[in-house]
Amino acid sequence: MKTILVPTDFSENAFVAAEYACALADAAGQKVQLLHVYIALYAGYGEEGNSVKQIKWAETESGEAMKDLVGTLTKQFPDVDIEGECVKGFMIEVVMDKLKKGENSLVVMGTKGATNITESILGSTTYEVIKKSPVPVLVVPIDTPDFAFQRVGFFTAYDDDELDALFAFQQAITLRPHLAMVHFFKKDEKAPEKELAHWQRKVAEAYPDWGVSYHAIPVEKANINAVTQIAQTEGLDLLMFARPHKSFFQKIFEPSLTKAIANYPTIPSLFIKT
Structure with a gap:
């Protein structure tokens, strides 16, 4: 056990x-x-x-x-x-x-x-x-409401290493919540449609039995406010991040924000080393 x-x-x-x-x-x-x-x-x-x-x-x-x-x-x-x-x-x-x-x-x-x-x-x-x-x-966080594990938001940079994070999640927690894949990109840039389609195929191939939705979201700045907003909009019970290597944090976030989310999460947040 x-x-x-x-x-x-x-x-x-x-x-x-x-x-x-x-x-x-x-x-x-x-x-x-x-x-x-x-x-x-x-x-x-x-x-x-x-x-x-x-x-x-x-x-x-x-x-x-x-x-x-x-x-x-x-x-x-x-x-x-x-x-x-x-x-x-x-x-x-x-x-x-x-x-x-x-x-x-x-x-x-x-x-x-x-x-x-x-x-x-x-x-x-x-x-x-x-x-x-x-x-x-x-x-x-201290203000976490009653336990819920229905919807998990996975913040992704569409990196292959993140598939290992999903595997680690699967091994650590046997529950199967809905996965909301979230990718931020800058508002003045084109939406990464090809990357998203490629990522969808990889996730579907690796985890065919999971319920997954995909969200490519334009933001002015990928900060803790953007994370909190998508969590509220999607009704997420848990946030999930892969680290370290060239992860979502290093590509999208400032290094200090990693620590900010870890120390002051708005909802339960899971950090996975890949």
């Missing part, structure tokens, strides 16, 4: 992401693995006793918080196998080590939040996980 990894700092936004992951796991027949990484901060110079106390305190606090979180989610999703783990270390390092084992098919993360101790670890590491993760990373 496939397992969704959900890093959490016990913030409100992380809880929303965990709920989303559990709803997705419930629909797709997967397991959920919650992960909290804590850092015990202390000063040196002979203060070993205090540092040991701080580590034990962090272990106890995180362990109790994880127990409560697993209990709450299990009540909401009784049919989902949910487990939790607390590890001392640094979030990005622990997450990457876990992903190297090949046991997780997907990572689900929140974007911003704060614990009662310090600023959210997730807020500063989500983008790093997206850049380094060998599996798809799904970012969930």
Whole structure:
């Protein structure tokens, strides 16, 4: 059974992401693995006793918080196998080590939040996980409504590498939503009709059983507003992007916008390394 990894700092936004992951796991027949990484901060110079106390305190606090979180989610999703783990270390390092084992098919993360101790670890590491993760990373904003997975928007540059992203999506998530293929081009340029027709044939050949629609949209500037507008117009439940290489981001978007969408998504957004 496939397992969704959900890093959490016990913030409100992380809880929303965990709920989303559990709803997705419930629909797709997967397991959920919650992960909290804590850092015990202390000063040196002979203060070993205090540092040991701080580590034990962090272990106890995180362990109790994880127990409560697993209990709450299990009540909401009784049919989902949910487990939790607390590890001392640094979030990005622990997450990457876990992903190297090949046991997780997907990572689900929140974007911003704060614990009662310090600023959210997730807020500063989500983008790093997206850049380094060998599996798809799904970012969930705090204001995400009830779980829905009917229509997914895939932002494409008509690159062959993006077919690999679709395959990774198929492997990570067994659900089959409608795919809305979205391509932006500049208003002062001609619509890429030949490229679109070529892309349609390739997608149909690779994924003949999927429901797919195609949208070539002229824009003044391909920015987060354009992404948000098409998401609203098409009633999309999820946005999907392939990266890195010469992807949609590098060809159409400014590099900084990749990070902006990752940190401040308007709806759940999936990032796939190709």
